[in-house]
Amino acid sequence: MTTSSPVPRTDDAGSDRPRALLERAATGRDSQAWSDLWTELYHNGSLEVAHPLVLHTLADMAQGDHADTAASALHLAGALLVQSDQRHETRNLRHQYAPEVARLLGAANRWRQVTVDRNDYCHLVEAVLNLEGDIHWAEDLIWGIVSEEYELECPDPDGCASLWVIIGERGFFSTAEDHALSDDDVETFPLHPAEPGTLEGLGRRLYDLARADGHEEIARALTYAFGEATCPECEQRFSVVGQVVARSG
Numbered sequence: 001m002t003t004s005s006p007v008p009r010t011d012d013a014g015s016d017r018p019r020a021l022l023e024r025a026a027t028g029r030d031s032q033a034w035s036d037l038w039t040e041l042y043h044n045g046s047l048e049v050a051h052p053l054v055l056h057t058l059a060d061m062a063q064g065d066h067a068d069t070a071a072s073a074l075h076l077a078g079a080l081l082v083q084s085d086q087r088h089e090t091r092n093l094r095h096q097y098a099p100e101v102a103r104l105l106g107a108a109n110r111w112r113q114v115t116v117d118r119n120d121y122c123h124l125v126e127a128v129l130n131l132e133g134d135i136h137w138a139e140d141l142i143w144g145i146v147s148e149e150y151e152l153e154c155p156d157p158d159g160c161a162s163l164w165v166i167i168g169e170r171g172f173f174s175t176a177e178d179h180a181l182s183d184d185d186v187e188t189f190p191l192h193p194a195e196p197g198t199l200e201g202l203g204r205r206l207y208d209l210a211r212a213d214g215h216e217e218i219a220r221a222l223t224y225a226f227g228e229a230t231c232p233e234c235e236q237r238f239s240v241v242g243q244v245v246a247r248s249g
């Protein structure tokens with residue numbers, strides 16, 4: 001599946017750099033090009049996200065038949081759109097490039113259904129959410145599923161210490177200390193996963209999606225992310241996802 005959509009003409013003098021980087025990235029063998037794209041488009045903004053080639057070429061890559069290149073393109077495009085939403089407090093970039101965003105989203109949903117690797121799948125779900133643009137904290141939500149832990153603040157207004165919510169091979173619990181770095185005798189509090197039947201909204205949708213796509217273990221992890229944890233300091237129970245949202249500001 002190759003795309004035949006024409007690359008838009010660009011006449012501005014600064015177009016060589018994005019064109020060159022995107023061409024190198026599209027080969028799928030140049031990780032430095034991807035690193036440079038992230039730096040120059042996302043981190044320092046020295047390249048213009050609204051440049052006509054950027055989302056257009058990323059959409060072409062997403063619709064190509066190389067899974068890794070498509071995943072990289074979807075990840076970057078989703079992050080750029082969410083950053084633009086937040087930076088400008090408008091959805092202008094999404095509106096300006098609506099056909100490209102639609103192509104990216106369609107590709108993300110196709111790749112999601114055929115991706116077996118756990119973490120690759122998680123990043124495609126993140127891309128879907130970022131491309132849809134309804135929430136700005138998909139990265140934070142998915143990061144915890146991938147890394148199997150969330151570092152959060154207790155919602156208590158008096159402020160408890162940071163806490164960790166562990167979801168995965170090390171168990172399902174909250175703790176005041178970074179469990180990975182500490183002795184085994186650290187006090188832990190079991191998590192309270194959501195009953196799948198009671199999930200609503202985004203939790204319901206992501207849970208159903210993961211199961212339909214054959215990722216039972218991710219579906220189970222999501223019941224913890226959309227469930228409750230106990231603060232190790234004040235022992236108050238709170239919504240994990242609620243504090244993920246709170247932390248992402």
Ligand SMILES: [Zn+2]
Pocket residue numbers: 154155156159160231232233234235236
């Ligand atoms: Zn607390």
